[in-house]
Amino acid sequence: MGTLRLVLGDQLTRDISALRGLDKKRDVVLMAEVREEGTYVRHHKQKIALILSAMRHFAEALKQEGIKVDYVKLDDPGNTGSLIGELERALERHKAERAVVTEPGEWRLRATFDAWRQAHDGVFDICDDDRFFASHERFHEWAKGRKSFRMEFFYRELRRETGFLMEGDEPAGGKWNFDSDNRKALPKKLAAPERRRFAPDETSCEVMALVEREFSGHFGTLDEFDWPVTREEALSALAHFIEDALPLFGDYQDAMREGEPFLFHSLLSTSLNIGLLTPREVCLAAEKAWREVHVPLNAVEGFIRQILGWREYVRGIYWLKMPDYAETNFLDAREPLPDFYWTGETKMRCISDVVTQTRDHAYSHHIQRLMVTGNFALLAGIDPKEICEWYLAVYADAFDWVELPNTHGMAIFADGGLLASKPYAASGAYISRMSNFCEGCSYDPKARAGKEPCPFNALYWAFLMRNEKKLSKNPRLAMPYRTLAKWDGKRRESIAKEAASFIEKMKEGKA
Ligand code: FAD
Ligand code: DLZ
Ligand code: SF4
Secondary structure, X not given: OOEEEEOOOOOOOOOOHHHOOOOOOOOEEEEEOOHHHHHOOOOXXXXXXXXXXXXXXXXXHHHHOOOOEEEEOOOOOOOOOOHHHHHHXXXXXXXXXXXXXXXXXXXHHHHHHHHHHHHOOOOEEEEOOOOXXXXXXXXXXXXXOOOOOOHHHHHHHHHHHHOOOEEOOEEHHHOOOOHHHOOOOOOOOOOOOOOOOOOOXXXXXXXXXXXXXXXXXXXXXXXXXXXXXXXXXXXXXXXXXXXXXXXXXXXXXXXXXXXXXXXXXXXXXXXXXXXXXXXXXXXXXHHHHHHHHOOOHHHXXXXXXXXXXXXXXHHHHHHHHOOHHHHOOOOOOOEOOOOHHHHOOOOOHHHHHHHHHHHHHOOOOHHHHHHHHHHHHHXXXXXXXXXXXXXXXXXXXXXXXXXXXXXHHHHOOOOOOOOOOOOOOOOHHHHHHHXXXXXXXXXXXXXXXXXXXXXXXXXXXXXXXXXXXXXXXOHHXXXXXXHHHOOOHHHHHXXXXXXXXXXXXXXXXXX
């Protein structure tokens, strides 16, 4: 036979580099469901179901084109449980001399594949994953010689290179960034659009039963599973977002409302990350909505920046800095992850709401991840490894290349400011301003008489005090440190005590 072409569960793009030049008569595509990929962290059940169902649909679509596909199911007898094990078995089964794969998105698997390739000279090619706007080389070239990296500057270069939202050499609307328009609080009466659901078909139902059986101890429920699992469904989700949610995406990008996980967000990260959609077509669709249908520029720019800017930038940082990146712990955070990250059982309404929806949907939007669970982990000093593993496990869109920089760098500042210019630390006042969580909470962000004070407040000031040496010179934290400078020793001591007592309660499972 010709070449064995291995396609991984997050590479479900017809034009993926490993499938280019495929010879239908001689080549075989290998796809394998393996236990190791489902358990290297204990992924949310919906993430495993999403990947396995999407893999099965993708394999079927290739077969419909007349391509030979060797598909190994999770419960096939003889399944070795690992991708390398299945690659070796398939090479033997097909008497193939050469195999090819597109570079895996995670460093862990890339290292495993590299090691196998070195041990098997000339057998295995690993080709670039060119579904991104910037190659590894492009990011390296940008990063070379820079002391600090900032997304905004990288994003502007990519805007110029791709021409997205450009008018000649100038950014559309005369500004690169419309963030200042994008921090509105959500009006009480404004309803979020109803989301298009993709009810599980026969394949998804089969896979969900398999997941319940084989991964029963994993976090999350499957009851609300409705992710797009085919390219057609993903395209329909994209069209729905552009029409119904994009116009207000910018205005309410940072808003949160209890019991409403999605608001005006796109829910496209799973489809993008597993390859059902390409970033280019998503950005093109958004830009078209601005040019042709006059969707506001602040919405379209805000959305394109997430994909062309943040998504490319975090991937660049990941491949530039791994594997050392994951080992840093700039703030020397050592506290264990509290149980309520799994159970949602805490009096803190904001956290219990976000954890509950994460359990039910394997989703929460960016500000919930950053300013609720991320902010709490930062303030409480949760160990980077533990909190990163949590984020990797609980979201359907989680892959190390995007989860790690967002958590380790952006949310908990464990990289000391390589990725973000300041820690995203905030007291209860921020959550109160951007959500309605506090209205139904037994704590009070304003610490009025008769109610327990919001733990985020003491934790916030204690965080600043604890890390004064490392953070007080940061110009973006000048204001809170000026406030702290006015406090006498007694006040400092009392806040530090309040925060320490909360952390103790948290460790005893009483928070
Ligand atoms: P929208 O708000 O509609 O945004 C549109 C798209 O922009 C997303 O689909 C996504 O592809 C991209 N995007 C937005 N923000 C980011 C970002 N900061 N980094 C990279 N891409 C971005 N995103 C993941 O895809 N996987 C993760 O594992 C992940 N982990 C995160 C962990 C933390 C602590 C934080 C703060 C953020 C994380 N993000 C992650 C980024 C972001 O929260 C999600 O991409 C977003 O919530 C997905 O929902 P959406 O598709 O509705 O996004
Ligand atoms: C996430 C995942 C899961 C749960 N299962 C599989 C699988 O059975 N087979 C497979 O090829 N890929 C799976 N994946 C996706 C891989 O974990 C992903 O390709 C790597 O993490 C690299 O990004
Ligand atoms: Fe969260 Fe504090 Fe508001 Fe309660 S009062 S919801 S703990 S921010």
